[in-house]
Amino acid sequence: MQEPVGISNLPNQRYNIVLKQGATFTIMVCGESGLGKTTFVNTLFQSTLKEHANPTERHNKFTSSHQTVEIDIVRAILEEKNFKMRLNIIDTPGFGNNVNNHDSWTPIIDFLDDQHESFMKQEQQPIRYAKKDLRVHACLYFIRPTGHSLKPLDIEIMKRLSTRVNLIPVIAKADTLSPSELESFKNRIRDVIEAQDINIYTPPLEVEDSPAAEHAKQLIEAMPFAIIGSEEEIEVSPGNFVRGRQYPWGTVEVENDQHCDFKKLRSLLIRTNMLDLILSTNEIHFETFRSLKLGDDDHPSTNGGVSRDANGESEENGLKQTIAKNKPRRLHNPKFKEEEDALKKFFTEQVKAEEQRFRQWETNIVNERNRLNSDLEEMQAKLKSLEESVKKLQINKR
Ligand SMILES: Nc1nc2c(ncn2[C@@H]2O[C@H](COP(=O)(O)OP(=O)(O)OP(=O)(O)O)[C@@H](O)[C@H]2O)c(=O)[nH]1
Ligand SMILES: [Mg+2]
Incomplete structure (x- = not known):
């Protein structure tokens, strides 16, 4: 099999x-x-x-x-x-x-x-x-x-x-x-x-x-x-x-x-x-995509570091439209590559930190469980000795 x-x-x-x-x-x-x-x-x-x-x-x-x-x-x-x-x-x-x-x-x-x-x-x-x-x-x-x-x-x-x-x-x-x-x-x-x-x-x-x-x-x-x-x-x-x-x-x-x-x-x-x-x-x-996308919508001026000259608004608007139409291509711009790398680094670090936190938490739980187990053992021992005392007392009473 x-x-x-x-x-x-x-x-x-x-x-x-x-x-x-x-x-x-x-x-x-x-x-x-x-x-x-x-x-x-x-x-x-x-x-x-x-x-x-x-x-x-x-x-x-x-x-x-x-x-x-x-x-x-x-x-x-x-x-x-x-x-x-x-x-x-x-x-x-x-x-x-x-x-x-x-x-x-x-x-x-x-x-x-x-x-x-x-x-x-x-x-x-x-x-x-x-x-x-x-x-x-x-x-x-x-x-x-x-x-x-x-x-x-x-x-x-x-x-x-x-x-x-x-x-x-x-x-x-x-x-x-x-x-x-x-x-x-x-x-x-x-x-x-x-x-x-x-x-x-x-x-x-x-x-x-x-x-x-x-x-x-x-x-x-x-x-x-x-x-x-x-x-x-x-x-x-x-x-x-x-x-x-x-x-x-x-x-x-x-x-x-x-x-x-x-x-x-x-x-x-x-x-x-x-x-x-x-x-x-x-x-x-996905986060990289979302950040770039939201960045696009909020701050049109960050649209891929396109150089703008004094030629006025119409050209800029044209550029914006082209960029909007060619969305997938914006990721090929070196500036975005930089941003993306930074984001990636950021998220990798976040994930790492989160994992670290999770491990710590897991260790704490294990320690806590060990502590509770030993408490429990102690209690059980006490209970046993108490039970024995009770038995003895009952025998004595008779
Ligand atoms: N020698 C060899 N031939 C293979 C292997 N895998 C597939 N083939 C043959 O290669 C030919 C093409 O296989 P497909 O799976 O249709 O290739 P494809 O990549 O899907 O092709 P497209 O759909 O045109 O992109 C077929 O005749 C398969 O039998 C392999 O691992 N070794
Ligand atoms: Mg195929």
Whole structure:
């Protein structure tokens, strides 16, 4: 039997917070055309749902034999023990084979911004329950397995994504590279990401020397995750089926750590880092969006540090309108990048402080409990001795 995926292993106290907020987790896949995004979505769904064996599944499988032409959403309800959550995976059309590449990925950026925007509007309503929330918690960026390096288009898009969502780069179709090619490809990608200062999602390192810290370290070392997708189950020995791709020389297995990082990625998404992805989306990406947005409305003069000359109001108004029309682009302005970085830092610190406070509080509770327990023991001992005295007195009376 396969082990459960483990959504119920989320730390107790904190998943209650998430539960209250509706417990929705949304993943998006994007990248060039034909890299196996739709196949991956199906692979992730099938392998995850199988382990959850739940009757409430609402999974309408896509056909990956066709090019994806519009943004599609698959939904399911994951259930494990008493924990229930909605899982959405957003499949997007591939880009990169158009004459004008720019147009092919702007809908994705717009989609991300629209979700923040619509969530913000709902928040401002007097009745705030039952929000429709499609904010993306993790965006998987598919990299073509060229074995060379990232392309300028990849860099450009990843930069734009990284200021809006938790960006997780993955190497697509990892079975087309040899292990050594894969290792050097990974290294080169890491170098470019660092040199270009692209802010990818990194699992936070927990308290040192804990099993969680060890796991986080393994995940970080494996990034960018090399993945293989397949909708086929292959019979590797009589009656024994595994998800994989068959070649004349053998079978590559999706859920085999020796063959690819699929299991690591799934563990990061569905188990170990789901909560962190949800919280950081809300506390960093959504807050950044909201601050910029509110900043925009309150102080039009902060609209991206556009230089204004003495040419008068009409030009300024024109600029304002252009900026208003091109909302998504304001995030690319270096000035906003600065503000955003500052905000990010601020929120990360806030989260850290909050976590620190929470830990302290937890320690206090444990101490208090120990104290009460020892008090209780003392009381029980006293009670016992009193009872014995009573017994003795009763005997004496007779
Ligand atoms: N070798 C290999 N082929 C794969 C893998 N995943 C998918 N494919 C194949 O690649 C082709 C394209 O897969 P899709 O899942 O449709 O790719 P996509 O990224 O969704 O493509 P668009 O919708 O056009 O963006 C199909 O023939 C798949 O069978 C993989 O991990 N390895
Ligand atoms: Mg597709």
